[in-house]
Amino acid sequence: MARKNLLADLIEGGHSSLAGEAAAAAPEQRVPTLGSRGAVGAMSRSLEQLSAERDAAKVLSERLVSGQDVVEIDADLVDDSIIPDRMKGSDANFASFKESIRTRGQLVPALLRPHPTQPGRYQTAYGHRRVQALRELGRPVRAVVQDLSDDELVVAQGKENGEREDLSFIERARYATLLEDRNFKRDTIMAALSVDKTELSRLISIYRAIPAELSDAIGPAPKVGRRRWLEFVEHLGDRKPAKTLEALLGNPKFLAGSSDDRFRMALSILTAREGKTAKATVWTANDGKRIAKIDRSPSRFILSVDEKAAPSFGDFVLDRLPDLYEAFRKSKEGA
DNA sequence: AGCTAAGCATTAGCTAAGTG
């Protein structure tokens, strides 16, 4: 519970006056029209960016208020975090982000710590994209510098991603696994990713079950969540992925598609080989009505009755379930 | 064609039970 409300606490705690304003203004927020669609659409992206930066500012505000000065540091002296969190090709908006930094300057400071082994250098805890953009622009980084332990660094980095919620499932799984490989405690990883132990366990086991070449080839797949990655791993099984990989990497369609598309293709190759992966089927009665849908899996048989096509048929079946089951048992005994 | 509501699929967070 505390974990779930972490973000809310941060925002409300630090900016209760803001929240109050928002609540007071709410009744008047029903603006009838906002001009033409085109104008609104063009604005939305920069608005998103603005709000993302404001959110980041809220999280940093505590540190700023606590008497930390913002200093300017040569971007070339700033290294990335000890653990990379993003996969290749996951940041499509970087160019426009960089452009906004170029035109408007760096609105929100980054959070750095002194490099543990190289005096005079720094490591990024929070604000990787800003640092990267400023590095490319050849500008100094405005930053708060604090002595942070490895744990604190990793948790701060996780917050950055959590704020924007822009790490996909597999990226979080990868990040969690990298952290574990670096011997971070489960508690720390849980804090860094804002997940519970259940989810953390799944993240790590799923990522470890997929050969790195395969997950790298697929990429971040932002629209694919736990459920389908789990399905992916189940179908992968003990099978040698070499053939799957070969089939995929040799396919120009695979390489041309989006990361989500690549995931879909990879999954369909895995499931196709399985032969009998029955998809949901519809049972049609003699009168032509599509009465029920059947979903099969190794562990389930789901029968759903269409209440519109056959009102109260479900109850009818339910009433007779005991008799049906009895008949079923007898038929088994006989066999 | 454009809009809306309904239906369906998916994600992600939770509890409970199992395992070593």
Next chain:
DNA sequence: CACTTAGCTAATGCTTAGCT
């Protein structure tokens, strides 16, 4: 005790069908 597995479900996103 620390972690894993299974299963449920609210919230969200997407698709489809029906309406104006």
